Amino acid sequence: MIQGILLCSLTFLSFAIFVTVFRLVKGPTALDRVQALDALGINLISGVAIFSVFIRSTGFFEVILLIGILSFIGTIAFARFIERGVVIERNQSD
């Protein structure tokens, strides 16, 4: 019963990933794409979580945390790039 529900949700999740990828590919602006990337990260977090329950393993919990952090960092980097043209600014003293 629970296995069936998990498989079902994984399938739905891959459908969600599909839709996010469509936005990632289609655009139309860079901002849309960055947001799609962020959403893709969230999708992956839930995907990994469901999969961990599905195979009854605790080995992937670090991955969930890491995706959370990295997707945040990535989005911030893109945002800074789009906003200011640079990712890492130099010190004022330079």
Next chain:
Amino acid sequence: MSWLHITILLPFIFAMAVPYIYKKFTPRIHTGWFVLIIPLLIVAYLITFIPKISSGNTVSESVPWMPSYNINFTTHVDGLSLVFGLLISGIGALVILYSIYYMSKHREALHNFYVYLLLFMGAMLGVVFSDNIFVLYVFWELTSVSSFLLIAYWYEREKSRYGAQKSMLITIFGGLAMLAGFIMLAMMSDTYSIREMVSNAAIFPSQPLFIPAMILILIGAFTKSAQFPFSIWLPDAMEAPTPISAYLHSATMVKAGIYLVARLTPIFGGSSEWFWVVSGVGIITLLYGSVNAVRQTDLKALLAYSTISQLGLIMSLLGLGSASLYYKIGDDSSVYAIAIFAAIFHLVNHSTFKGCLFMVVGIIDHETGTRDIRRLGGLMHLMPISFTLTVIGSFAMAGIPPFNGFLSKEMFFTAVLNASKMTVFNVDYVMLFIPIVAWIASVFTFVYSMILVFKTFRGKNKPEKLGREVHEAPIGMLIPPLVLGSLVIVIFFFPNVLSQYLLKPALAAVLPTLAQAGELNVKVSAWHGWNAELFMTIGVIGIGTLMYVYLKKWYRIYRIYPDELTLNNFYNLSLETVENMSRLFTNRYMTGFIRDYLVYIFLFIILLTCGTMWVFDGFYFDPSNDAPVNLFEAGLMIAMVITALSVLFSKNRLTSIVTVGGLGFLVSFFFVLFRAPDLALTQLVVETVTTALFLLCFYHLPQLRKEISTVRFKAVNAIISIGVGMVVTIVALSANGNRVFESISGYYENSYELAGAKNIVNAILVDFRGFDTMLEILVLTIAGLGVYTLIKLRIAGRDQNEETK
């Protein structure tokens, strides 16, 4: 190490000492006086062999060089090598004596000269005394190299360098061909020793490599001995100092090819191919050289062409004589053996008179300042001794009694007349042409010999063209040609002494089977009655005299022949064409664009992999081991394909980066699905860092080129990329289907017992295969340092550039 080996190595050893002697004694004593000792010692030592050799014995000594490869420095003295050894050392001594007076001790770099000369002498002795074919090849190449150095002795002149390069290219080409031939010989006979090959000569003709080995070795011999069409280097080698021309390019080096042909006659002789190639090329060279010699205006060029012609004569005699091996034993064989005897005899004669003539020409050049026939004339009363010597040399060359050339020319005519009666080798009427061609060539030989004597010494003296007081050379310069000139006459009157002690053992070395049967009883006599040969000689003298007298009338014929069709022009043109073609070719494919080189690389990968698959029928698809595919795996796969395609077709760079980042996320999810948490972690971090790095790079893109454009579509690129993808897919599928062995991963499963680790991946990385990890850390360190250095150096360089402005 026997005395014989020391004799061969003596010139090399002494060559090392020459620069020190030069430094210590110049300019008080001419360096040549010290060098002169060496060939005199060698001559004295070699003379001691004569009694032993003339009684039919041979001497051989061996010193191991590379014993594990069966390459030993084996020396072998028989009649043939002794004749050559005496020529090399004897004429070497005379040439060094001559060069003492010819080369100025104040102006010339004598240490270079004598070092090269001694190198050459040692190499030449090595060639004639070596029994091991590879040692022979080593010395053979040494003669080419030292000859190259000697031709370019006056390296500041362009023509010297041109001549040296030409002779180098041609003789090294022949030498390499010869090496291939030698290797084939060694493969056929399973030995490296020439003596053993000769004693097993019967096994050769049936082998498939017989003809290729023969052709390759003959190319080596023909290039060295300036046979047609490889003769073109010899006239250009006349830019060398005259002692060198006399020594290398008339008496010794150009006879190395003759030596090789004579030495290998017992192996190849008797086959019709050898007969035809050697005698045919010899006859053509004889005619070509003699006809061309007449048109030369430079004395040394005339002598160079005459050398070519005489070498052709000797070569054709060796070819005609090889027929005697066809008959095995019997009366017929000794008839043709005369040709071989004549070849060896003429070889000795040619060395004497040609050496003498070169030295005389050198004297004329030295005393008048020119070698141009058109500027010389009337020197008879000014230089009587030189004139006498020229007459002796030229008349010997023309084949007039009482000089030794007459004897060998008579024997040459005997040999060609015998050849015309030949019935073997499917000769038919072709052989009738040989005496005719030989006779015509002799007439031309007569004409240029007369030109050499009379145009130089008769007629009006032209002091206004010479611009200096002409007088006879110093006596030291005249001694060597006087010795050679008197030899010319002595050999005419007492040919049988030479024949008994040297030529017959040499003949026995060329025709060993006949010698064992006692079939060789050749006798030389100056007078042998009124026979066809004598009438031919009289005809040569008569027609030749007429042609010389009316030279001006028919000389114009030479102008008809266009310069574009000469061999020289062909050589220059082919060299130029080869250079241009290769330059064009290189420029064509070396475009300087990395994308072109990538196209070559990928095309090659496709061709190689597909070709291998095709040839070995390597494609194999076996889905039986495959795991079942889930719905969401398939869905993710499709999502990845779409993302990857959108990277290709994205409109700007930022889109590409974002989509690549998405692709990375999806890949990491695949790692999760395939139960690889460590990989997924690493993949995510690397993906994010890479994305950030790309963004950093974008900021630094140059301002001007910052144009947002799509990737331009090119059909070729598309085809190649699709091809590469398909090849990799095919290889992966085939590899998956062809799993031969069980995986070794079972071993790592008990990593807790072996390494105390529950994480297998980490245990493999740091424990089982820790070396890889260490080196990967090194790679990362190098990359980090590299990036740091690049950035720092770039900044420093830019500052410097700005400062210089």
